[in-house]
Amino acid sequence: MRTAWTWASVAVLGTLGMFAPLYLPAFYLRLLTESLIYAMFAMSIDLLAGYAGLVTLGHAGIFGISAYLVGYLTARLGLPMHVTFPCGVLGAVGASLLFGIMAVRTSGVYFLLITMAQGMIVWGLAFRWTSVTGSENGIRGILRPDALATQQAYYYVILGAFVLVAFLLVRLVRSPFGLSLLGLRENEARLRALGYSVWLHRLLAFLVSGCFAGIAGAFYAFHNNFVSPDAVHFVLSGQGLLMVILGGAGTLVGPVVGAGVFIFLRNVVSLYTDRWPMVLGALFVLTVLLAPQGLVGLARQLLRRWPAGAEPAPVGSTLPYGVVSPQPLDGRNNPAPHQPTNHPGKRRR
């Protein structure tokens, strides 16, 4: 039943996606392309935040390193995309290795603070290292090869990459490795006792996540033909995390839904007001307060209430984005880490 529904929706969405350039005006096609790029970025954050329980606020740093590398190599050195793209992704993985080694020995808020500081340092570099990054002016003229110059062609590349990334991530989170990440999130001490190397698992998760963030960053550079310090700013890290939480952390559908809703909202809101950061902040606050399981979590709750007792919740699906810190910071302040997920009426206050 469940799988049938899943496959049906995948088929419908796939068809809609395949033929999007036929019925969508150029502006909306551009938005859709952007949503897919952000969806990849958000999924990479979700792998860390939702599955491994390591909430990061510095992922834009990694995303942006890739975007800047691609930008510099393409626009300044004139190298072709098939060279610059892998270079950007490799740069992101290299940065993830460095940042990961620094951060993965901690978890919870320590991890959040360290990654946030790392991301901000990358931003400082992008902002101040004028001779390479062009500071606020950024790097312009990151042109795609002629074959991908049109919005339609680029859309199909992004769509293909998105499907590939989503497929790889689905396989990854269902693999023994992905399950051990979930285990780490839920009970670090137990996995440690079972002989898992906590450090290595987290570092690998960080690397994989950084790789996908790098892919998104490289596509972003070619999408905008331009990178500026905004691409590494912690605001972007926050936005990525918001997409994850808004959609539903710990599910891969969540970040995709979150990215779509987010891009849509941003465009609607900016029609009416310049106060987008305020709306963004309010969205953050409201999501954390009212819908910690995100839209996907809410939808699941509704579905479960409707046909009474239809199906049990899959493991970990409605856990609020590792808010339940895998290792309660010091064994206190954690009144009820595991809310029973099959009582939709019971809400966290």
Added chain:
Amino acid sequence: MPLTFYLVQAFNGITFGALLFLLASGFTLIFGLMRVVSLTHGAFYLLGGYIGLTALRPLGNFGLAVVAGALAIGLVGVLIERFLLRRVWGQPLAEALLTFGLAFILADAVLMIWGGDPRNVPIPRFLRGSVVAFGLFFPKFRLFTLLLGVGVALFLWWLLACTRVGRIIRAGVDDLEMVAALGINIRAVFTGVFCLGSMLAGLAGVVGGAFLSLYPGADAEILLLGLVVVILGGLGSLEGAVVGSLVVGLLDTFGKAFFPELSYFTIFGPMALVLALRPRGLFGRV
């Protein structure tokens, strides 16, 4: 480079460290007791600075403007603690994300009210100019900031070590449930500590508005340095905040002098080193 260059830069670094300490001490105090990572601290700093700037004209006195900035931010802090943070009580990450969202709202409100141009809080007349010693010029305002930082450090030490409130706070850091079981209203203590930490950020903002300048984005820059201070020193430790502030102040000042383009990067290396050796910071509890 002549020796005087190093002396002047060291002085600048230490005084900048004192400013950072004003911000980081509140941050670390809040974390130490409440385990709340207050990412609004950068926005508090900026908002406090602008409030001080606006209050300066009617009040006509720098000292009163500092008090006004601190009190206003203290009030904002109390409201946030009572009406928002309590709703996600006990979930450290939700608390951090809540304050992160609030930082966006406050920073945008600041931009809406005061606009985007850089502004300076005017330095009061008696603090303008420099003290000359050993043939070097030491700006009076920087000396004042240093004294203020030392004063706040001593006050916090006295508060934590010598008063009943301090004993409650230290006991709360060690064993919250036991303190509550002894009949102490720990919630009230929380509100008080969050208020005090926020006030320190507001105070830092007014002083920082005269020391540096106020502009949209200054909140993120000072927050980054504040974060590195507590990452280096150890979250929740007052000694850590003192040492971390001095280290970051010096690194940032010398970094800007030697490698202007890569200045942020100079704090990265030491941060990586400390994290490799002591993931919870120099004075952090493991």
